[in-house]
Amino acid sequence: MLNNLNDAIQWIETRIKFRPKTDLERMKKAMLMLDIDLSNIKKIHVAGTNGKGSVCSYITHILMEAGYKVGTYTSPYLLRFNERIRIQMNEITDDELFELILFIYDLNIKFEEKHGETLAFFELLTLMSFIYYSKNQVDVMVMEVGLGGLLDATNVLNYDLSLITSIGFDHMKQLGNTLESIAFNKLGILKEGNHLITTVDPSLHPYFKEYVKHAHATADYYSSQDLKRIQDLPIIFEAFNQTYELSLIGEYQLLNALLSIAGIHYLFPHIQEDVIKRGLKKTTWLGRLEEIAKNVYLDGAHNTHAIDSLKETALHAFKDKDIWVLFSALGDKDITGMIERALSFSNRLIITSFPDSRFHDLKEFAQPPIEYIEDALLALSHLRKEMGSNTVLLIFGSLHFAGYIKQNFKF
Numbered sequence: 001m002l003n004n005l006n007d008a009i010q011w012i013e014t015r016i017k018f019r020p021k022t023d024l025e026r027m028k029k030a031m032l033m034l035d036i037d038l039s040n041i042k043k044i045h046v047a048g049t050n051g052k053g054s055v056c057s058y059i060t061h062i063l064m065e066a067g068y069k070v071g072t073y074t075s076p077y078l079l080r081f082n083e084r085i086r087i088q089m090n091e092i093t094d095d096e097l098f099e100l101i102l103f104i105y106d107l108n109i110k111f112e113e114k115h116g117e118t119l120a121f122f123e124l125l126t127l128m129s130f131i132y133y134s135k136n137q138v139d140v141m142v143m144e145v146g147l148g149g150l151l152d153a154t155n156v157l158n159y160d161l162s163l164i165t166s167i168g169f170d171h172m173k174q175l176g177n178t179l180e181s182i183a184f185n186k187l188g189i190l191k192e193g194n195h196l197i198t199t200v201d202p203s204l205h206p207y208f209k210e211y212v213k214h215a216h217a218t219a220d221y222y223s224s225q226d227l228k229r230i231q232d233l234p235i236i237f238e239a240f241n242q243t244y245e246l247s248l249i250g251e252y253q254l255l256n257a258l259l260s261i262a263g264i265h266y267l268f269p270h271i272q273e274d275v276i277k278r279g280l281k282k283t284t285w286l287g288r289l290e291e292i293a294k295n296v297y298l299d300g301a302h303n304t305h306a307i308d309s310l311k312e313t314a315l316h317a318f319k320d321k322d323i324w325v326l327f328s329a330l331g332d333k334d335i336t337g338m339i340e341r342a343l344s345f346s347n348r349l350i351i352t353s354f355p356d357s358r359f360h361d362l363k364e365f366a367q368p369p370i371e372y373i374e375d376a377l378l379a380l381s382h383l384r385k386e387m388g389s390n391t392v393l394l395i396f397g398s399l400h401f402a403g404y405i406k407q408n409f410k411f
Contacts (some may be wrong), residue, residue, distance in 0.1 A: 005094050008101035009081050015121040018147070027156040029115055030127055036134045040139070043157055046188045047145040048165030050306045051256045054248060054285050055165055056142045057089070058260035062279030063140055064088055066271045071133035073154070074144040075374065078300070078403040085129050087136055100128045122146045126153035145357065150188020161267045162189050163259055166197040168305025183207055192216045197262050199255040201250065207369040216410045220262060227258050232316050240265070242273050247281050250289045250299075251313035252306075270349070281312075287402045293411045295387065296380075297323075297390060301396040304334055307341040310396060314345055321392040326379060329397035331360030338397060339365055346394070348382065352376040354404045376401070377409055 002008040019026075038353055044059060045051045053074050060072045070088060077083035082091035092100070104124050112118045119127070126146070133141050143159075167183050183204055190196050196212060196219040205221055212219045227239040235246040239258055246253055257280060264271055287300040289310075294352045301310045326345040329335055342349055350371045351362045366372030373379035383393055395405055 002098075002102060002105060005098045005101075008098050008105070011105065012082075012101055012124055015118070015124060017121050018280065019120040022151075024151060024153070024156050026111075026115070026117070026119060027123055027126070027153050028176050030107070030111060030119060030123065031130075031156060033111065033114070034127065034131065036130055038130065038157065041133065041138060042140040042267065043159045044140065044142045044161045044163065044267065045145065045157075045159040045189050046142065046163045046165070047149040047152075047189050048163075049168035049182070049186075050301075050309065051252055052144045052257075053300075054253060054256040054283075054288055055163060055175045055260050055263075056144050057169065057285040058257055058280060059142050059263060060086075060089055061283040062260065062264050062271070062276050063142075064269070065275050065279040065282065066268065068139040069144060071129070071135070071142045072138070072139040072142045073129040073133075075122075075125070076399050078399060079371065083286075084125065085132055087133070087138060092132060096132070100132060103131065104128050110315035120153075120163050126156075130157075139377060145186075145189065148182075148185035148188070150185050152189075154212060155189055158191055159189070159194065161263055162194050162196045163263055164189075164196065164200055165256065165259060166305065167200050167204055168303060168308075173293050179204065180207055184211070185326060187211045187215075190215050190217050195266065197222070197259060197266060199259045220266070222255075222258050222262055224255065227254055229254060242277070244277055244280055247283055248285060248288055249313070249317060250309070250314060252309035253288075268284075270304065283367055287399060287406070292409075293384070295391060296384065296393045297395065298402050298406060299394060299396040300399045300402050302329065302333065302398045304337040304341055307338055307396070310394070311341060311345040314392075316396065318392045320390070322347045322388070322390055324350070324383060324387070324391055324393045326350050326352060326376070326383060326393060326395045326399045328352050328354050328359075328362065328376060328401045330356060330358040332358060335362065335365060339370065342396075343370070351377045354398075354401050355401050356398075356404075376405065380405065380409055 046055050056072055060070045063070045072086045075084050085092040108118050143154045164186050194217045199222050201225050227237050230236040290298045292298050300305045323346045325342045351366050353374050354376045362373055
């Protein structure tokens with residue numbers, strides 16, 4: 001029995017993460033058991049290798065500025081489990097979360113009795129968000145894909161708008177080891193009659209157009225050619241014959257913001273430009289080049305594609321600085337590729353560790369000039385003492401690592 005919230009979170013987090021599947025039948029059966037009607041809620045689906053969280057946050061802030069009640073579902077979390085399920089960007093409260101997990105716990109038992117198997121972690125979590133948003137009668141649901149798209153639990157719904165941010169190499173074990181196979185999986189969110197807006201690299205446009213055609217859907221494509229950067233810090237850019245300013249920093253935020261604006265223009269054409277601009281300026285998102293102390297930045301870059309984007313930003317924003325990197329990552333990632341990219345734009349690279357069940361010791365990668373300090377908090381403390389006025393420290397490699405640093409290091 002689940003006696004408190006910690007027990008409840010422990011229970012749901014220890015459910016199987018990925019159950020082999022070729023369809024969404026389990027989710028469909030669970031939805032029938034719940035009998036939830038979400039037809040009166042506008043639904044936006046956000047997929048992609050990187051940038052999903054930022055896009056969800058931009059869209060949510062713009063819609064809030066326009067007076068809508070918005071439910072936002074994202075993963076993974078940085079500090080607290082509650083971050084995954086939000087309304088008006090406020091995390092679900094502990095009491096509401098505990099009540100919801102108790103409900104889904106009972107549903108899981110009934111589901112096994114009826115269908116002979118239990119539901120997986122992401123299926124349970126996604127169902128929780130549906131229940132919460134239905135109960136609280138939100139106007140719009142902004143749903144981030146957990147993994148891939150085609151067979152992701154969120155894909156059980158039909159959405160009013162589908163967004164794909166970028167395509168890069170991540171979760172290759174589940175999604176395949178070519179960009180086309182990964183793209184196929186992301187494009188699986190698209191259903192007949194749907195509309196897609198994407199900022200994927202133009203080299204993938206022919207593949208996308210062929211898929212969209214066969215899906216009997218429609219699509220709009222945007223790229224860096226559709227905007228003009230005016231300033232780096234803060235980011236100011238021109239697009240759609242307007243000038244926008246962002247509170248988030250990072251080269252990759254240009255396309256994230258462009259995609260978000262295009263999405264709002266399509267689904268909510270009545271929203272005025274001044275509302276969009278206010279929403280963009282108010283947007284915050286933890287762990288996206290977040291300055292947590294003077295010249296110390298935390299970033300959620302957790303694959304080679306994201307580090308490439310971070311590199312581009314760092315070379316723009318910190319072009320006259322010595323860039324130091326404190327790096328750690330989970331064992332299921334392309335550690336070699338991530339370290340190679342970190343080395344390509346840093347003056348000093350330190351590898352460290354942090355407590356996580358998926359962490360594998362990275363000491364073997366510490367070959368000169370790469371340094372190794374096992375204790376991440378001790379490493380950060382030493383580095384801060386050694387930093388000069390011209391030094392910038394970037395901390396990245398895993399969202400879990402970023403969350404550990406943010407939660408445990410005392411500035």
